[in-house]
Amino acid sequence: MRQADRQALYDQAKQWVLEAGEAIRTSIHKPLRIETKSSPNDLVTEMDEQTERFFAQHIHETYPEHKVLGEEGLGDELDDLTGTVWIVDPIDGTMNFVHQKQNFAISVGIYQDGVGEIGFIYDVMADVLFHAKRGEGAYKNDQPLPNLDERDVQLEAALIGLNNFWTTENPRVETKGIHALVRKARGTRSYGSAALEFAYLAEGIMDGYVTMKLAPWDIAAGMILLSEVGGITTRADGRTVNLLQNNSIIAAHPNIHEELYRDYIILKNT
Numbered sequence: 001m002r003q004a005d006r007q008a009l010y011d012q013a014k015q016w017v018l019e020a021g022e023a024i025r026t027s028i029h030k031p032l033r034i035e036t037k038s039s040p041n042d043l044v045t046e047m048d049e050q051t052e053r054f055f056a057q058h059i060h061e062t063y064p065e066h067k068v069l070g071e072e073g074l075g076d077e078l079d080d081l082t083g084t085v086w087i088v089d090p091i092d093g094t095m096n097f098v099h100q101k102q103n104f105a106i107s108v109g110i111y112q113d114g115v116g117e118i119g120f121i122y123d124v125m126a127d128v129l130f131h132a133k134r135g136e137g138a139y140k141n142d143q144p145l146p147n148l149d150e151r152d153v154q155l156e157a158a159l160i161g162l163n164n165f166w167t168t169e170n171p172r173v174e175t176k177g178i179h180a181l182v183r184k185a186r187g188t189r190s191y192g193s194a195a196l197e198f199a200y201l202a203e204g205i206m207d208g209y210v211t212m213k214l215a216p217w218d219i220a221a222g223m224i225l226l227s228e229v230g231g232i233t234t235r236a237d238g239r240t241v242n243l244l245q246n247n248s249i250i251a252a253h254p255n256i257h258e259e260l261y262r263d264y265i266i267l268k269n270t
C-alpha cells in the first residue's frame with residue numbers, strides 16, 4: 001500500500017472509530033439486551049451488533065471493493081485475505097462492558113493482501129486511542145511509543161498477561177508449565193480484553209501475554225501495534241499466526257518470547 005493511500009485510509013478509519021466510541025459512551029447507562037452465544041459466559045449485546053453494523057455499512061458504502069471480517073458476522077465471509085480486509089471487533093471485552101461499563105475496546109485492523117497496514121485499539125471509556133501504521137510506529141493518543149528493546153526485560157521482572165483458565169486443568173496446556181510461569185514472573189494480570197492486553201504490551205506496561213483460542217478480530221489490530229514497537233506475536237507453538245482461524249497466542253517483548261513458548265507453554269497433543 002502506498003503511503004498516501006495508507007494515510008487517507010487511516011484518517012477515515014480513525015474518524016469512524018472515534019464516532020463509534022462516542023455512540024457507545026452516549027448510551028452506556030441505557031438498559032441493554034444481553035444474550036449468550038456459545039456458553040452462558042459468552043455474552044453479546046445489541047451494542048456489539050450495532051457497532052459492527054456501523055463499521056460494515058460505512059466500509060461497504062465508501063469502499064465497495066474492501067472486505068470486512070467481524071465477530072458478529074455482519075461483514076463478509078472470507079476464504080482468504082487478498083485485497084483490503086478490515087478485521088473488526090466492535091466491542092472487545094464484552095463481559096467488562098456488561099459488568100463494569102469500562103475496560104473494553106473497539107479493535108480495527110486493516111490488512112492489505114494479508115499484511116497489517118493500520119491498527120486501532122480504542123479504550124472507549126478512558127478515551128485513549130492506540131494506533132499504528134506499518135513502518136511509521138505506534139502511538140498512544142499523540143504520544144509515540146518507544147521501541148520495546150529500549151528496556152532490558154527478564155522474565156523474573158516481567159508482568160505477564162494470562163488467562164486464568166490456563167492455571168486450571170484444561171485440554172490445551174500442561175498446568176505445571178503455567179504454574180511455573182506464575183511463580184517465575186514478577187506478576188500476572190488478566191484484563192479481560194485481548195485488544196487492551198496487546199495495547200499494554202505495545203505501551204511496555206506489560207511484557208508478555210499468553211492466551212488460548214483467540215479469534216482474528218481479537219488480535220488483528222494488536223499484532224500491528226506490537227510489531228511496530230518490536231514485539232513478537234506467534235501461535236503458542238511458536239508458528240506464524242493464521243488470521244483466518246482461531247489461534248492460541250504468545251505475544252511478548254523480544255527478550256522473553258522464545259523462553260515463554262520453549263519452557264513454559266507446554267501444549268498437549270502436539
Ligand code: 2AM
Pocket residue numbers: 038041042043071089091092093094095163192193194195213214215218
Ligand atoms: P470478546 O469480549 O470480544 O468476546 C476475554 O478474556 C477475551 O477473550 C476478550 O478479548 C474476549 O473477546 C475474548 N474471547 C474470545 N473468545 C471468547 C469466548 N468464547 N468467550 C469469551 N471471551 C472470548
Ligand code: CA
Pocket residue numbers: 042043044071094
Ligand atoms: Ca464475543
Ligand code: CA
Pocket residue numbers: 071089091092093194217218
Ligand atoms: Ca474479542
Ligand code: CA
Pocket residue numbers: 048071089090091092093094
Ligand atoms: Ca467482541
